[in-house]
């Protein structure tokens with residue numbers, strides 16, 4: 001399956017991206033306009049043959065059949081024996097979706113109604129602050145989306161507490177009034193140590209301030225029994241099923257803080273956008289399918305050309321948490337070395353995903369992207385229009401910078417050009433050579449650009465669903481189960497065992513020298 005991709009990668013070794021634009025239709029032929037967005041992947045080394053090979057790779061891997069299995073509720077999360085149905089959470093027209101022979105849609109829609117009622121109640125009350133306590137998928141999604149949609153924020157202030165570092169919750173509580181604050185404990189399992197520790201701290205804070213606990217907590221969880229044990233009444237628990245993965249859960253109850261912030265109508269628009277992307281993904285042919293193409297570009301750069309990382313660079317300040325969100329989505333989903341059948345992968349697993357919004361990153365790490373020895377494929381995102389009509393000139397500059405970066409990465413600057421520039425400044429001889437070399441940009445560095453009209457709730461829904469499906473397609477091609485996360489377990493187990501050693505209740509016997517030394521340092525400094 002991969003031989004043809006290796007062959008294509010060899011063919012592409014000396015290919016100059018800029019030369020591909022000798023074909024005047026290159027931009028149109030290697031772009032896709034769909035669901036109101038333009039995905040331009042023409043500034044990559046892909047040519048028609050390589051793209052065809054990648055599409056064949058996806059077909060041979062059975063992406064289409066697997067996609068149907070996912071949408072129709074088959075248990076494609078085989079290591080946990082679960083369906084993967086975050087798409088059902090945004091299936092707003094409510095067509096039936098069956099798991100174990102039962103239509104899940106009535107329950108999904110009833111939960112959405114319950115969320116709506118709860119959100120309306122909170123928005124209509126004198127609550128000034130809502131604190132979402134969760135971590136990973138129970139934090140990153142609603143937090144990323146709440147920041148992204150801040151122009152729509154007309155509800156109470158929303159805070160997000162995730163880290164078990166007490167600094168996180170104490171900084172938030174300092175700004176809150178115990179009588180006017182609602183805590184949302186968001187945890188699929190309701191056992192995550194960070195979340196439960198923060199939730200207990202919130203409870204103790206209310207008690208300490210003499211505030212009533214009545215109506216102060218809402219739970220979002222698959223584990224209703226644990227939520228009840230914590231003391232949250234049943235009518236304030238929003239449940240969801242195990243077929244919603246944590247990092248895919250922003251569309252359901254875990255999105256409650258977002259719904260409270262932007263209101264139920266805007267939240268539904270967010271779902272509608274995602275549903276539009278679902279319909280596109282489910283029906284479009286591979287070469288006109290945005291998630292499929294985005295995935296194939298990812299496979300090309302990572303497994304094909306061997307670029308180990310991918311930078312996500314939103315030229316949209318409100319998408320500042322998108323890279324962090326995608327880190328979990330992509331790395332927790334496809335960061336696995338064993339394929340579905342229990343064998344070692346024969347190609348590398350999903351890439352390292354990182355990034356920051358532009359233009360900030362330009363003044364920080366773009367140096368390496370332009371002149372470092374490693375190639376970092378870049379994924380730019382930008383809106384054609386901002387939300388500040390009085391600051392149009394800012395937005396024009398933002399877009400110009402975004403487009404300039406992808407052009408600069410592709411074009412580079414040759415030694416000859418650099419020499420001319422430095423000679424014009426009066427340099428000559430060996431000093432001219434030396435100085436010119438520092439100003440050379442190798443160029444031929446690939447990037448893609450996703451451009452959309454404006455960062456509305458619908459558009460955000462489309463973007464997030466686009467990336468979810470991209471992860472799915474890459475996972476199927478790699479033969480990975482994208483929906484479990486066994487790799488997070490070992491650290492949790494060891495942390496549980498280390499807790500009493502750190503506090504000195506247990507000796508560090510059996511620990512390696514380094515770990516014991518770190519604990520000894522703590523004990524020396526804390527007595």
Ligand code: F6P
Pocket residue numbers: 135136137138186187188189190191192195246247332485488
């Ligand atoms: O430890 C990883 C993880 O399980 C993520 O997959 C998940 O999003 C996060 O922890 C939080 O889990 P929960 O929602 O169950 O608290």
